[in-house]
Amino acid sequence: MFGFDTDLDAFKIIAFVFPILFIFVFASIFLTLLKVLKQWNYNNKQPKITVPATLLTKSTKVIQHKRNQYIMPSPTSYSLTFEVESGESIELSVDGLTYGKFIENETGILTYQGNKLIHFER
Known part of the structure; x- marks a missing residue:
């Protein structure tokens, strides 16, 4: 007769896979949070520096995730x-x-701490 084999029941598979996926998602969130807190802590330990400066370039970095023929929404990081x-x-x-x-080639007074922009006064 057609149907599921009792040894390979769909509920057993889900009961096995779900905890693994839950642990993977939780670990990913935890590691990302740890990375953000580490960078925040590093920046806060650095001195605040104020200097005359010129904005040379603006840049973006887009990480594309392509799954089959679909391009998934991508995070973008910005830097000056x-x-x-x-x-x-x-x-x-x-x-x-x-x-x-900001506009490239602007000049002004830059205040930063670590790799964090605090203020730029034109």
């Missing part, structure tokens, strides 16, 4: 590269709203 008066280039991570407020 400033040149300070000593000639050193500093790349700072920003969010999308902050990224859109």
Whole structure:
């Protein structure tokens, strides 16, 4: 007769796979949170520095996830590269709203801490 074999019941498979998927998702969230907290802690331990600077470049990085023929929504990271008066280039991570407020070759007073932009006054 047609049907499921009693040894390979769909409920048994789900009961086996679900905990593994739950642990994988929980571990991914935990590791991402740990990475964010580590970067936050690093930035907060750095001194706040205020220097004259020029915005050299704006850049974005898009990570595309392609599954079969569909392109999945992708996270985008934004960064601004400033040149300070000593000639050193500093790349700072920003969010999308902050990224859109800047124009390349602007000059002003830059305040940053670690790799976090605090303020840029034109």
